[in-house]
Amino acid sequence: MTTIKDIAKIAGVSVATVSRVINESGYVNVDTRKKVEEAINVMNYSPNEVARSLYKRKSKLIGLLLPDITNPFFPQLARGVEDLLQENGYRLIFGNSDENEDKELDYIRTFVQNNVIGVISSTNFPDSDTYHKLKIPIVFLDRTSNESPSVYADGREGGRIAAREIILRGSKRITILQGPAHIKPAQDRFQGAIEVLEELGMTYDVIQTSSFSYGEAGKWAKELFDKHTDTDGVIASNDIVATAILQEAHRLGKAVPQDVQIIGYDDTPLSSLLSPSLSTIRQPAYDMGREAAGLLIRLIEQDKVEDSIIQLPVSFVERETTRTII
Amino acid sequence: MTTIKDIAKIAGVSVATVSRVINESGYVNVDTRKKVEEAINVMNYSPNEVARSLYKRKSKLIGLLLPDITNPFFPQLARGVEDLLQENGYRLIFGNSDENEDKELDYIRTFVQNNVIGVISSTNFPDSDTYHKLKIPIVFLDRTSNESPSVYADGREGGRIAAREIILRGSKRITILQGPAHIKPAQDRFQGAIEVLEELGMTYDVIQTSSFSYGEAGKWAKELFDKHTDTDGVIASNDIVATAILQEAHRLGKAVPQDVQIIGYDDTPLSSLLSPSLSTIRQPAYDMGREAAGLLIRLIEQDKVEDSIIQLPVSFVERETTRTII
DNA sequence: GTAACGAATGTAACCGGTTACACACTTGGA
DNA sequence: TCCAAGTGTGTAACCGGTTACATTCGTTAC
Incomplete structure (x- = not known):
């Protein structure tokens, strides 16, 4: 695996400079930048997210907990979530809870162990200790909890x-x-x-x-x-x-x-x-997923978030199992 | 966040000893072990997987790439994969590829950046460079590639x-x-x-x-x-x-x-x-998912794996849109 | 002439674990 | 009695990044 040290050596600079180029932070001379970028391209290098995550104490990972992806309502939700997160550079750790509190707790724990930066959960236990103790943003999806951020339909x-x-x-x-x-x-x-x-x-x-x-x-x-x-x-x-x-x-x-x-x-x-x-x-469903992801991103990236409880409208879809109004 | 240092301090031992207790490796006196375990319980400590992953250069994460979870065939697959992995302590990073090679490549890259230890992919490009260059085990699911490990139905x-x-x-x-x-x-x-x-x-x-x-x-x-x-x-x-x-x-x-x-x-x-x-x-589908997960786990945990190409049988399900044989 | 500041870069500490290695103590056999 | 092996524990290096801080150099202002 190529590391930042390898790039530094090839470009003839220190790791700090490489890091500055990657993150576009601090001062870097244009020529130096070019050398570093070239080395990065040649080696097809991309920085190890794990090392980053360790130092920064946060990752680009988000935990998604759904009851059962096999229930046809949830793939839509999941897709909405995934689409928006993906567009914003986040990745998803996914689990099925089977509406089971223990399984849920287990997943939340491993989410935290992996430094996820936020959680989206369709849980029946939004008021449990597990969620109260979480120090990272959480959005309840298709479920509600008093004052907590949530996205649901009425x-x-x-x-x-x-x-x-x-x-x-x-x-x-x-x-x-x-x-x-x-x-x-x-x-x-x-x-x-x-x-x-x-x-x-x-x-x-x-x-x-x-x-x-x-x-x-x-x-x-x-x-x-x-x-x-x-x-x-x-x-x-x-x-x-x-x-x-x-x-x-x-x-x-x-x-x-x-x-x-x-x-x-x-x-x-x-x-x-x-x-x-x-x-x-x-x-x-799809929009609910997207909204939840959007809300979570706002919670992660901003200090203050207004409207952290989002209710989407439901509507009657008239098809053929109901009669027409006379 | 509680770290191994905190536990070490509370238990009055060094971090190495705590690590030994957690991983059940090396020698630890029974009394020491008890003290450490107590500290772990009191603080409800669980080790940071990111730090582990950095040192060991591997995680408990597995990448799953499916074309579109919204297609009702795939939730079953995903569920099969997830169930078996979960039972074995692995977690899933999940993405939809939309059968799009660029999106796929992007996902594979971030999988690697996150030190995933294996990949399961339903791809149309199993013979692409992306997969050939991967140094971690990969299982193609619902797709095949000559000699590569794969699980599919005929x-x-x-x-x-x-x-x-x-x-x-x-x-x-x-x-x-x-x-x-x-x-x-x-x-x-x-x-x-x-x-x-x-x-x-x-x-x-x-x-x-x-x-x-x-x-x-x-x-x-x-x-x-x-x-x-x-x-x-x-x-x-x-x-x-x-x-x-x-x-x-x-x-x-x-x-x-x-x-x-x-x-x-x-x-x-x-x-x-x-x-x-x-x-x-x-x-x-569900079994295909489970088989793929099982195969991947074998590839990860064992040196030699036989039968790395698994073909599952298809069958005719007679219902009501076909006539009965006279 | 020199103080002050901006630009450019490097050194090393740090994140939270794991583990190689060193060291001390016990035990048992020659 | 002495040495080897086993037991128990700690110190510090390491994983691959980020960043605080130090250093150097050039320019500008007074």
């Missing part, structure tokens, strides 16, 4: 919209899928939907679910139509679950949206590809 | 299976979607399918595509049914494209699989959730 409003739209389009016996209890945004959207239904004095049923996994979604779909045969509107906990409902409805010979309307949540790419395509509440 | 055989199955199930006028020219596995599966069609002397049509993006897939679906109205069997370049075809067939009032059979590729999670669910060629 889940409660999303739930409200879903309920309003499905009612507006004529469903009378609505069933709501309640997402996993420990996932805050899932509960927010659930609460939002409930609120509207209560306000309008509608009767409704609830099916509990405990994950967003592909594998189990089918089970809840079966349970739903089993228990609530006459349901004519389903507000799903996310697009995966909505897809399973759609499939099950199909299997049972129920016409969608004529017999049952279905509204998903997230607007993952798959939802537009289904037949019929899925009406859903859109969260701007 | 694309040609996948293509052959797809063609055989669709013919076996009665399609006479088959259209093949040819994936992006620069993506090797896409061409492999295309070639495999062509081979079988030629061997059996069947006529067929080809539609060129230039990406796997959701956005453009619809366009090719339209083009397909526009140009080849009478096609009764479509071999898609992957599941995303297959989904778009399915949707378009639906829109045109063609019955699937009665009028047109469709076979996808990858068996991404979405394919089982469609209605009708998608028959496809399964690549064991």
Whole structure:
């Protein structure tokens, strides 16, 4: 490996001068600069970030913690984060937490051990000691915590919209899928939907679910139509679950949206590809990722940061699993 | 930040002794060890990986380069990689290359700058200088390069299976979607399918595509049914494209699989959730990721590694977009 | 003529670990 | 009794950068 010493020797200068050239700091004579730059080019040298990081006590690394990249909502988020960071010269250490606090703690620890300069986390435990004790900037993504910097979409409003739209389009016996209890945004959207239904004095049923996994979604779909045969509107906990409902409805010979309307949540790419395509509440996942990265960069590079809590709008995406308003 | 010096001071020993305790190397008296361990616990100390990495010239970091995490095939791969690495104490620096050689080069460079100890890459340029010059172990994932360690599924055989199955199930006028020219596995599966069609002397049509993006897939679906109205069997370049075809067939009032059979590729999670669910060629993405990680770990930790080229089997997953064999 | 300052460069300490080496003490066998 | 080997611990060099500080030289101002 080529080191700064090698470059110094080739260029006939000291390491300090090479460092000055690399970092464009201090005084360097133009001719000296040329010699050094030439040596750098010849040797195709790039400085060791580890050595830098050790001295400066900070790196260009940022930790990203997501529950499960396999859930189609998260690749969008991750991509948004990665794109903006990459454009700004930062790199990502990435981990899946599986919503598991121990795994999360373990990752945060190794992030710190690697001198990461900031963390973006989709955690269910934003108020845990782990995060409070962190001395580096942290942005909660798709999750919130009182005063801490965070980027999220308005889940409660999303739930409200879903309920309003499905009612507006004529469903009378609505069933709501309640997402996993420990996932805050899932509960927010659930609460939002409930609120509207209560306000309008509608009767409704609830099916509990405990994950967003592909594998189990089918089970809840079966349970739903089993228990609530006459349901004519389903507000799903996310697009995966909505897809399973759609499939099950199909299997049972129920016409969608004529017999049952279905509204998903997230607007993952798959939802537009289904037949019929899925009406859903859109969260701007990619933008959320970008915003989170942008906010983190600001927190890292600036003294004062305003608007460190960013809420992005959700919207109803009308497709084919809901009826048109008459 | 707590350093090894702090611990040494608290425990009343030298840093060398603390280091010996941490790394379980050399001689340490039991009582001394206890004192040190106590100090470590009290201070909740964990050693700085950056300092370690600098001295040892290697870290616990591994670079992972994927084309686009947003393509639903890759999260599975990534998850497989991450799971096995995490279990073995390694961490991941992650980047999206967009199949772009410059971006790839840039990532590889920063991987090296950060003393990564190995790289897993899904690249279209495995034989480029960038990789040849790398002095650390590298595993090509979902891609191959002559003698270099790689993990992939048999694309040609996948293509052959797809063609055989669709013919076996009665399609006479088959259209093949040819994936992006620069993506090797896409061409492999295309070639495999062509081979079988030629061997059996069947006529067929080809539609060129230039990406796997959701956005453009619809366009090719339209083009397909526009140009080849009478096609009764479509071999898609992957599941995303297959989904778009399915949707378009639906829109045109063609019955699937009665009028047109469709076979996808990858068996991404979405394919089982469609209605009708998608028959496809399964690549064991998660396992591919795990295998790649396992192979890389072996390359890192062992002197000699046998079987450094791992080919995983593909299989036909029969669902509802193909007819049953009579 | 010289004090003051800017430009250019080098020396060496430092970041937080690991480890080669030196040294002291114990133990056991010849 | 003496030496070799084993045990236990500390000192300091080292990894590859950055930077505080010292030094030298040339120019300008008084």
